[in-house]
Amino acid sequence: MNVARLEVRELQAGYGREVIASVPQATLEGGRLHVLFGANGSGKTTLARTFLGLLAPIRGSVELTPKGGRSYVPQLQALPIAIPITVAEWIELGLPDGWPREKRGGAASHALQQVGMESLAHHSLERLSGGQRQRVTVARALAQEARLWILDEPTSGMDRRSALSLWQLLSDLARDPARIVIVITHDHFDGPKHAGQTWVLEDGALSTRAVSHG
Amino acid sequence: MVDWLRDATEQIWSFYREGLFAALGLGLVAPLLGGLIFAQRSPLLGLVVPELAGMGVSLSYLCFPLLVTLGWIQGSEPGEFVQTFGAGLGVLVGLVAAAALAPRSRDVATPLALLLVVAGALSEVFLLESTFHEFSEEWLHHGRLLTVRSGGATRVLLASLILGFALVWLRRPLLRNALDPDQARLLGQSRRAWLLVSYCLLGAFVSATVPVVGPDAVLPLLLIPPYLLRGLTRTTAVYALMNTLAGVASAALTFYVALARDWPSGPALAFSVILVCLTMRGTAAVGSRFRPSPPSPKLAA
Numbered sequence: 001m002n003v004a005r006l007e008v009r010e011l012q013a014g015y016g017r018e019v020i021a022s023v024p025q026a027t028l029e030g031g032r033l034h035v036l037f038g039a040n041g042s043g044k045t046t047l048a049r050t051f052l053g054l055l056a057p058i059r060g061s062v063e064l065t066p067k068g069g070r071s072y073v074p075q076l077q078a079l080p081i082a083i084p085i086t087v088a089e090w091i092e093l094g095l096p097d098g099w100p101r102e103k104r105g106g107a108a109s110h111a112l113q114q115v116g117m118e119s120l121a122h123h124s125l126e127r128l129s130g131g132q133r134q135r136v137t138v139a140r141a142l143a144q145e146a147r148l149w150i151l152d153e154p155t156s157g158m159d160r161r162s163a164l165s166l167w168q169l170l171s172d173l174a175r176d177p178a179r180i181v182i183v184i185t186h187d188h189f190d191g192p193k194h195a196g197q198t199w200v201l202e203d204g205a206l207s208t209r210a211v212s213h214g
Numbered sequence: 215m216v217d218w219l220r221d222a223t224e225q226i227w228s229f230y231r232e233g234l235f236a237a238l239g240l241g242l243v244a245p246l247l248g249g250l251i252f253a254q255r256s257p258l259l260g261l262v263v264p265e266l267a268g269m270g271v272s273l274s275y276l277c278f279p280l281l282v283t284l285g286w287i288q289g290s291e292p293g294e295f296v297q298t299f300g301a302g303l304g305v306l307v308g309l310v311a312a313a314a315l316a317p318r319s320r321d322v323a324t325p326l327a328l329l330l331v332v333a334g335a336l337s338e339v340f341l342l343e344s345t346f347h348e349f350s351e352e353w354l355h356h357g358r359l360l361t362v363r364s365g366g367a368t369r370v371l372l373a374s375l376i377l378g379f380a381l382v383w384l385r386r387p388l389l390r391n392a393l394d395p396d397q398a399r400l401l402g403q404s405r406r407a408w409l410l411v412s413y414c415l416l417g418a419f420v421s422a423t424v425p426v427v428g429p430d431a432v433l434p435l436l437l438i439p440p441y442l443l444r445g446l447t448r449t450t451a452v453y454a455l456m457n458t459l460a461g462v463a464s465a466a467l468t469f470y471v472a473l474a475r476d477w478p479s480g481p482a483l484a485f486s487v488i489l490v491c492l493t494m495r496g497t498a499a500v501g502s503r504f505r506p507s508p509p510s511p512k513l514a515a
Binding site: 086 | 249252254255386387389392393396397399400401440444445447448449450451452453
């Protein structure tokens with residue numbers, strides 16, 4: 001199986017002409033969990049959105065090989081609850097329109113099974129706890145067969161048990177070399193334990209340091 | 215009682231047939247459109263757009279004598295085309311103004327609220343300054359659902375059918391863009407393009423229906439069912455169905471309330487929509503007491 005690779009070259013990320021984060025050169029490979037730390041306002045989310053292609057780089061390039069889907073798990077409060085929607089409906093809504101209905105249903109069901117949430121398929125998304133919602137968003141990324149996943153502070157607001165369970169799940173899923181999983185977090189306690197590679201965004205520059213598996 | 219009911223039914227059928235069809239058409243799809251507006255978290259838009267259309271229609275009445283003098287149009291009062299053009303122009307100018315007042319800002323609530331006040335005031339002023347004063351009370355403040363003119367029902371039904379078809383056909387991209395714009399972009403959807411599509415659907419539907427029935431006959435159906443029926447179901451499909459059911463039932467009830475109590479159609483419609491939605495909520499609450507409750511998500515997990 002091809003190893004997924006995210007090549008970042010001479011990247012300047014930001015809004016308009018204002019550079020918020022720079023990455024001279026970095027390569028993120030699949031098969032391990034990438035954890036990105038940084039202080040509030042350091043530009044983590046801006047960098048993540050640039051990696052995903054949601055924000056055009058001011059300069060430089062971001063290339064994902066082999067080409068594939070990208071999935072973004074936003075911070076918890078960004079999840080939709082404006083109208084009633086079930087877990088299964090929400091996962092299926094995130095899948096390409098070109099997929100037949102049976103394929104969408106099957107993918108959603110299989111993904112929920114993988115994260116241990118199959119019993120919640122027909123529950124309201126609004127009524128789930130924070131931890132359950134994050135697992136559902138992970139299930140959606142699985143159903144999408146995304147090559148690049150970025151999760152923005154997925155454990156924020158969770159109790160320790162739920163957070164540990166989510167870290168374990170992400171760590172397991174990140175072992176697949178065909179996908180790159182990047183977690184943006186403030187969790188300095190559990191984050192490094194589960195990280196395969198730790199990245200730090202400091203003073204607008206991204207650097208890496210190796211840490212041992214937790 | 216039976217005779218009275220039969221007489222009332224015959225009276226409704228002969229005098230109010232056009233209005234009833236128009237109301238049923240509105241009731242069928244306006245709450246669905248309202249659901250989309252709620253999904254986009256912009257209910258203020260649903261409030262402003264009919265007011266803008268109303269302002270445009272008022273402007274068409276104000277400008278009508280001038281247009282006749284210039285020889286551009288003929289007749290004794292503005293026809294359907296002129297009113298619809300005015301409504302569309304009002305919506306377009308209003309939305310462009312809202313976009314201009316809130317550049318690069320996600321929060322457009324303040325400019326929309328400002329527009330609501332301005333549109334309401336201008337509607338009054340345009341009508342008062344026009345030669346069609348008598349039009350203002352019935353159409354602008356009370357809605358004209360009961361006395362839809364000949365051809366009005368066809369027009370509302372056609373607009374409702376087109377909108378209904380578009381909403382069903384485009385439901386996935388529209389919902390995805392409303393609920394999860396980042397995911398929509400990652401799947402290759404342009405956020406701006408789909409927002410534009412949803413605004414065009416809203417603007418075209420409102421521009422076609424407001425000249426016929428008045429803004430107050432569109433607003434309650436657009437805003438009340440999607441809000442009051444939110445907690446009744448878990449699935450989006452059933453939510454859409456409930457909205458449509460509430461809209462159609464409210465439209466029919468409006469005629470009974472308006473005729474029995476001699477109320478204007480706009481307030482009668484608002485009353486009927488609230489009554490129907492609260493009845494649906496009450497029925498669901500009573501039903502849930504007698505049904506075994508599903509396990510809570512926490513236990514199910």
